[in-house]
Amino acid sequence: MSKVLLMGSPNSGKSLLFNRLTGLHHKVANFPGITVDVSTGRLQHLPDRELIDFPGTYSLQAISADERVAVDYFERSLRDPDVSHVLCVIDATRLEKSLYFTLQVIRECTRHHKPVTVLANMIDVLDSHKLSLDVAQLAVAVQAPVLPVSARSGKGLEAVVTALQGERSLSAPGTTESLEPASDERLRITAHQLAQRFGASGDVLIRNQTRLDGIFLHSFTGGVAFFFIMYLLFQSIFTWAAPLMDAVETVLSTVADWVIPMIGNQTARDFTADALFGGIGAFLVFVPQIFILTFVIGLLEDSGYMARAALICHKPLRLFGLTGKSFIPMLSGVACAIPAIYAARAIDSPRKRLLTYMAIPLMPCSARLPVYTLLIAAFIPATTALGGLVGWQGLAMFAIYFFGMFCGLLVTALVSRTSKDHYNDLPFVLELPPYRLPSLKPLLRTCWNRSKHFVTKAGKIIFAVTVGVWILGYFPNFGADLGTSWLGYLGHVIEPLFAPLGLDWRYGVAILSSFLAREVFVGTLGTIFGIESADEQMAPLVEHIHNSGMTLGSGIALLVFFAIALQCVSTLAILAKESGSRALAVKMFAGYFLFAYAAALLAYQLTSALT
Amino acid sequence: MTTNLWSLKSGDRCEILGYDHALDDKYRIRLMEFGFHPGESVSCLHALAFGAPKVYRVSNTVYSLDDEVASHVLVRITP
Numbered sequence: 001m002s003k004v005l006l007m008g009s010p011n012s013g014k015s016l017l018f019n020r021l022t023g024l025h026h027k028v029a030n031f032p033g034i035t036v037d038v039s040t041g042r043l044q045h046l047p048d049r050e051l052i053d054f055p056g057t058y059s060l061q062a063i064s065a066d067e068r069v070a071v072d073y074f075e076r077s078l079r080d081p082d083v084s085h086v087l088c089v090i091d092a093t094r095l096e097k098s099l100y101f102t103l104q105v106i107r108e109c110t111r112h113h114k115p116v117t118v119l120a121n122m123i124d125v126l127d128s129h130k131l132s133l134d135v136a137q138l139a140v141a142v143q144a145p146v147l148p149v150s151a152r153s154g155k156g157l158e159a160v161v162t163a164l165q166g167e168r169s170l171s172a173p174g175t176t177e178s179l180e181p182a183s184d185e186r187l188r189i190t191a192h193q194l195a196q197r198f199g200a201s202g203d204v205l206i207r208n209q210t211r212l213d214g215i216f217l218h219s220f221t222g223g224v225a226f227f228f229i230m231y232l233l234f235q236s237i238f239t240w241a242a243p244l245m246d247a248v249e250t251v252l253s254t255v256a257d258w259v260i261p262m263i264g265n266q267t268a269r270d271f272t273a274d275a276l277f278g279g280i281g282a283f284l285v286f287v288p289q290i291f292i293l294t295f296v297i298g299l300l301e302d303s304g305y306m307a308r309a310a311l312i313c314h315k316p317l318r319l320f321g322l323t324g325k326s327f328i329p330m331l332s333g334v335a336c337a338i339p340a341i342y343a344a345r346a347i348d349s350p351r352k353r354l355l356t357y358m359a360i361p362l363m364p365c366s367a368r369l370p371v372y373t374l375l376i377a378a379f380i381p382a383t384t385a386l387g388g389l390v391g392w393q394g395l396a397m398f399a400i401y402f403f404g405m406f407c408g409l410l411v412t413a414l415v416s417r418t419s420k421d422h423y424n425d426l427p428f429v430l431e432l433p434p435y436r437l438p439s440l441k442p443l444l445r446t447c448w449n450r451s452k453h454f455v456t457k458a459g460k461i462i463f464a465v466t467v468g469v470w471i472l473g474y475f476p477n478f479g480a481d482l483g484t485s486w487l488g489y490l491g492h493v494i495e496p497l498f499a500p501l502g503l504d505w506r507y508g509v510a511i512l513s514s515f516l517a518r519e520v521f522v523g524t525l526g527t528i529f530g531i532e533s534a535d536e537q538m539a540p541l542v543e544h545i546h547n548s549g550m551t552l553g554s555g556i557a558l559l560v561f562f563a564i565a566l567q568c569v570s571t572l573a574i575l576a577k578e579s580g581s582r583a584l585a586v587k588m589f590a591g592y593f594l595f596a597y598a599a600a601l602l603a604y605q606l607t608s609a610l611t
Numbered sequence: 612m613t614t615n616l617w618s619l620k621s622g623d624r625c626e627i628l629g630y631d632h633a634l635d636d637k638y639r640i641r642l643m644e645f646g647f648h649p650g651e652s653v654s655c656l657h658a659l660a661f662g663a664p665k666v667y668r669v670s671n672t673v674y675s676l677d678d679e680v681a682s683h684v685l686v687r688i689t690p
Contacts, residue, residue, distance in 0.1 A: 059644045063637040096646040096670040184640075192648050195670065205671045210656060213673075219660045311675045315663045318677070324664075427638045428664060428677040429645060 003050045003082050004043070004164060005074070008089030009101050010056035011433040013121040015039075017089055017151035018053040019442040021160070038073075045161045049084070052077070058097075060104040061184055064426055066350050078112040085115050085164055092120040092133050092148065093205050096195035097431070099142075103187040106144050117145045117163050124150035131200045138198050152439070209304075209434045216308050226312050229305065230331060236296045237289050237335040238366070244288030252281045270479055271470070279466030283459045283570060286338050287451050293332055293339035294447040297346065300328075302438035306346065307430055314428060320409040321416020323349060323428065326356040330408070333363030337571040338458075341578050342450055349426040355412045357579060361566045361592065362408030364401040367518040371562050372400055374522050374538050378545045379555035404563045407595075454574065461573035469516055482527050487512060501561070501604050502554035514567050521562070553607035557600040564596035614688060617665065617681035619655035625686035627651045634683035646670055647684060 006021075008014035022041030039053040054077075055070045062068040077083050088105045090098035102118055109116040120133055139146040145163060149156035182190070203210075215221050256277040263269040300306040306328070314324030322330075325347045333340035340360045347353040364372075380396045472487040473479075482488055483506075491509030498508050506528045514521035522541070529544040531537075545555075566572065566589050576585040619625060629649050630639045646669040647653065656673065657666035664677040676684075 058641070061640060061644075063641055094670070094672045097672045100644050188643055188648075192646070192651075195646070199670060206668065206673060209673060213657060213666065217657045217659060217666065222659075307675070311659070311664050311666070314677060315661060427635075427641060427680045428675070429638075429641060429680055430664070430675040431645075432666060432673040432675055 001048055001050050001082070002084035003052055003077070003080070005052050005054055005077055005083060005086045006089065007054045007074070007086060007101075007105050008056055008121075009058050009091075009098050011431055012056070012089045012091045012098055013151045014056055014089045015053060016439055016442060017119065017121060017149070018051060019439075019445070020151050020154060020157060022051055043161070043164070046164055049164060057101070059101055060108065064350055066348070075108070078108060078114055083114060085117070087117055087119055087160070087164075088144075089119045089121050092122050093125050093200060093434075095133075095199040096192070099195050100188050100191035103142060103182075103191050104184070106142055107182060107187065110143075117147060117160070118142060119156075119160060120146055120148045121151055123148040124153050124155060125205070126200060129200075129204045131204070133200075134198060138194070141194055141198075206434070209432070212435050213308070213432070216305065217311070222308075222312065226309060229300070229309070230328075233293075233296050233300075233328065234331060234335070237293050237332055237339060241289040241292045241335075244292070245285050248285050248288065249281060252277055252284065267474075267478060270474060274474075275467045275470035278470070279463040283455065283462040286336065286570065287455065289336050290339045290342060290454050291447045291451045293335075293343060294450045295443060297328060297343055298443040298446055299438050301346065302436065302443060304433045304435040307432050310430060311432070318428075320359075320413040321352075321355050322359065322412055323347060323352040323356075324430075326352060326359065329356050330359055330363055333360040333365060336365050336367070337361050337363065337568065338454070338574050341571070341574050342454075344578070351425040354579070354584075355416055357575060357584070358415060358588065359408035359412050361568070361571055361575075361588065362404050362411065362564060364404040364563065365518075365568075367568065368404075368562055370519040370522045371514075372397060372559065374525075374541065374545075375555050375559050375562075376400075377538060378542045378550075379552050400559050400563055403560070407564055407599075411595075453577075457577045458570065458573040461576075462570050465569045465573075466516055469513060473513065482509065482524070501557040501600055502551050502608075503558070504548075506548070507550075507554075507558070511561075511567070515569055517570070518562060518567050551608070552611055553604045556607050557604035560603040561596045561600040564592055564599055566592040612688065613685055615682045616653065616655075616667065616676065616684035616686050617678045619658070619665065619667075619686070619688070621655055621658040623688060624652060624654045624690070625688045627653060628685040628687055631683045631685060634680070638680060638683075642680070642684065645674060646672060652689070653686065 006014060006018055008017075018039060018041070021043055022039075023044040038055065041051055041053075043049045043051050054074060057067055057070055059067075060071050060074070062071045078086075086105065086109050088102050090102050106116050106118075118139070120135060120138070123133065126133060133148065135146040135148050147156055147159050147163065149160060216225050256273060260269055260273050260277075263272055297306070300309065306325075309328065310324030312324065313327035317324060317326050326344070328346070329340045329343040332343050337360050340363070341357060344353050344356045344360070347356055376393050376396045380393045382391070382393055384391045469487070472490065473482055473485050475486055477484050479485075483491075488505070488509055490512060491505040494508045494512070495505040498504075498511070506525065509528060510521045510524040513524040522538070525545070526541050529541060529548075531540050531544065572585045572589055575588065576582045579585070613628060614625075615631075616625065616627075627647055627649050630642070651669060654668045655665055656668050659665065662678065664675040665681060666673060666675050667681075668674075
């Protein structure tokens, strides 16, 4: 099957054009090692051709590792005999930002004898403002056919299919000077001259954008809009996703209730109930959150607001080595680290993305809440001060939430100042695209692909670890007593590790099992203390914790430990997949364990000295 | 008068003169790819409070640059 490459700079409408040409029937893969999607799909009207959506880039002169990978892929593709044609998309309304890249692409295609066609997208926008682009003269100037198209309305797409059928070559228009030997510097000057000659002039094209920016970037209205939009985003992952997450759990438990009684063998029944359904449920429950967050972030990106939000947040986050684009992933991390790590894809600088990955697991995610609630109920008195205005338990909850965020920013500030990875950094030069109405179908398709990626890639790892932990907790006594299981034995083995925090083997077992998900800590302690449904009714468990002889220092040490430790297999799995580096996930797990342990030890010692 | 792009206030226009030597070459190249060429006319559309990145217009494209980049772009303010 012959291949057609689709090239273009960011915000040129390339992805929408890809969806139009393939009719949304495509698959998405990740570039090895970088968080850039590559979509491939058969052309709707030429099913013997495969269209490859090349990642949007401003230039073939790479200035970061991510860009280098993408550019190398393009160069390899040009040597591939199966690649029969290259389509290069430019934004007809903003030629000055697309033409340099286009000329580079044409030069490389000429060098490798590949036909190339330039698609002048958004021609409908020019039409609506009674402007025009002289495509015939532009074609002569760039030495390649130029077709006016509109990805949004579908205008001009038949001509694209005809061009691909005929394999029109770039030698078609009359030429003045060959682009092949031109240096990048020469192409930059040529692109600049062509943009001035052919580009639309005047304010008409950016009038609406300027008007809306006057609201969204205004000191007061911009601030109000920002907080309102972020509030909606937060609601979407916390509140709107909750009924869907409950529905997933209900469906799974209904199926489990139907299947499990049919299994005769006790071990097989326990395995199916706890490991199989428990394991599948452990990752399927995140799918609604991932879907909804991807949808909301897609709306923000496609509408053009995301770039404005990044601009507003940039300055304060830069103090901690981050970028404005880190804000939304970090905010999402307060609900759950998994969709937050996906959200970090929007960060174009690999270095800033890595730092954001480091901050996300320290955001106080919702899985920490049951652990915090239990420990605060056990050790902080339910009394108030200042005439009832300040509740000590509420204050403690606020403090531990703030502590997690503070640690996240502390880590990124330290790492960014001690490790200078200049090559992977990018300057803060952010294109503010025009405001547009998002296209829902492609967006829903992206949400589906992202959810599928999570289930098929990270799900396997999460399931495998769940089964492993179940085996450790079930054998050799077939689930009779967690304390005498292999997991219990491991708890005894690691008891000396947690003894300096004043914690015995029971808490060691609960910490080990909470690697599946932090909230499992509560259920495991309940099992050890022989309490049914401890995660729903905490009062008896609080009583048992008191009676176990655990001190205030140990309680605070545990709180600090859980605020920092990366105790979540799902987060680690998705981190490894998204970053393309298992080593990073392992290093972060080990690093945050040591950090959490040291901070917990310090908290224990300080509290013990003061009480 | 020669100044830098960061010093522009909202509504100011300028002509780009060049870049100072402290700006990394790869950043200079990227700025030129975006259209920030010597001789090009640039206007400052928004200068936000608290030192947030400023918003500039080059032809029909709008970019936001922070002080780490914009302060290295040498410009002449034009009427």
